[in-house]
């Protein structure tokens with residue numbers, strides 16, 4: 740099983756700061772007495788082609804880290820650079836565009852659109868960007884095959900199992916060959932064999948396309964597959 744080699748990533752900027760770079764990132768959630776420091780001066784650099792695992796107890800800030808790294812949430816302070824662009828300096832509209840182009844998310848809830856088939860889910864981001872061509876359709880079909888959903892390409896989310904939805908979400912995230920891939924424990928609804936396959940696909944994407952990958956996990960097999968493992972405790976990353 741291989742992934743096609745279409746590569747839409749941004750070229751590195753003049754300083755070569757491709758990949759993902761968080762500098763002194765803090766995030767406070769809530770306010771007043773209920774304020775929580777979800778991220779506390781976090782620094783993290785993930786080079787293109789690097790696969791980083793993040794572990795840590797519940798509530799330690801792992802989801803917050805992915806949300807900020809992916810531009811879904813603005814940090815209270817600090818900077819986030821993705822593919823050479825400073826996400827934290829962009830307007831909301833620019834950040835959304837950068838996110839669609841450079842960042843792939845695989846979250847626990849796969850956030851598939853109810854009305855679209857698996858194949859349409861993969862094609863939608865390219866359609867929105869006006870980049871839907873024959874090569875994109877070929878890549879979509881290859882990825883659907885790679886995650887073992889060829890027989891489900893025409894199915895809508897309600898017709899899929901939890902594991903199948905996760906695999907569809909993974910294929911969608913890989914569709915644009917993102918510069919940065921952010922994965923939140925994708926394997927919880929997958930059996931052991933499927934889980935190993937998903938991790939293999941993510942690792943292959945990382946190496947082959949020079950993607951900077953961060954995966955939050957509790958799975959020791961994933962930690963073994965990663966280049967580095969960081970631990971998150973009380974909003975701090977070590």
Ligand SMILES: Nc1ncnc2c1ncn2[C@@H]1O[C@H](COP(=O)(O)OP(=O)(O)OP(=O)(O)O)[C@@H](O)[C@H]1O
Pocket residue numbers: 768769773775776777795796797798799800801802803804
């Ligand atoms: N909207 C919010 N308002 C206030 N506090 C929040 C909010 N969302 C999360 N938190 C708090 O921020 C901290 C970090 O949460 P986060 O979801 O990032 O942790 P996590 O490590 O991903 O946890 P889990 O492993 O349980 O998913 C926790 O203390 C959480 O209770």
